[in-house]
Amino acid sequence: MPLFDFSKDERANIKSIKRKTLRMILEASKSQYPEEFGAFLRAEKGVIRELILLPGTILGERHAIFRLHNLPIDFTVVGTVHSHPSGECYPSDADLDLFRRYGWIHIIVCNPFDRDSWAAFDGAGNERPLRVID
Numbered sequence: 001m002p003l004f005d006f007s008k009d010e011r012a013n014i015k016s017i018k019r020k021t022l023r024m025i026l027e028a029s030k031s032q033y034p035e036e037f038g039a040f041l042r043a044e045k046g047v048i049r050e051l052i053l054l055p056g057t058i059l060g061e062r063h064a065i066f067r068l069h070n071l072p073i074d075f076t077v078v079g080t081v082h083s084h085p086s087g088e089c090y091p092s093d094a095d096l097d098l099f100r101r102y103g104w105i106h107i108i109v110c111n112p113f114d115r116d117s118w119a120a121f122d123g124a125g126n127e128r129p130l131r132v133i134d
């Protein structure tokens with residue numbers, strides 16, 4: 001009998017994102033361009049509703065936000081989001097490494113940062129559906 005049943009963890013069962021939150025991600029990524037934007041995702045009852053920005057970790061070094069010692073100890077955090085100014089909406093090797101180590105769901109948004117310029121991935125780097133809800 002496992003000490004903790006991860007299959008019953010609602011963090012492993014994120015199904016949707018609020019339209020408002022997605023719009024905020026796309027707008028922030030656009031305004032940060034050509035730098036990369038990054039943040040953590042907070043969810044409640046299977047819905048991503050909020051971004052968490054960590055001070056001092058957003059600009060500069062590529063993927064700096066994801067240095068592991070900066071990761072929040074917060075049980076409502078379900079994963080990460082970051083932008084690809086290059087326009088490729090799929091994870092790099094460094095992204096896959098991060099996804100494996102942290103979180104349940106990860107969003108990548110890409111240039112030109114319009115309504116369809118994003119994709120969601122699980123911890124193994126497989127693309128997975130995420131419904132946009134109001």
Ligand code: ZN
Binds near residue numbers: 082092095
């Ligand atoms: Zn990336």
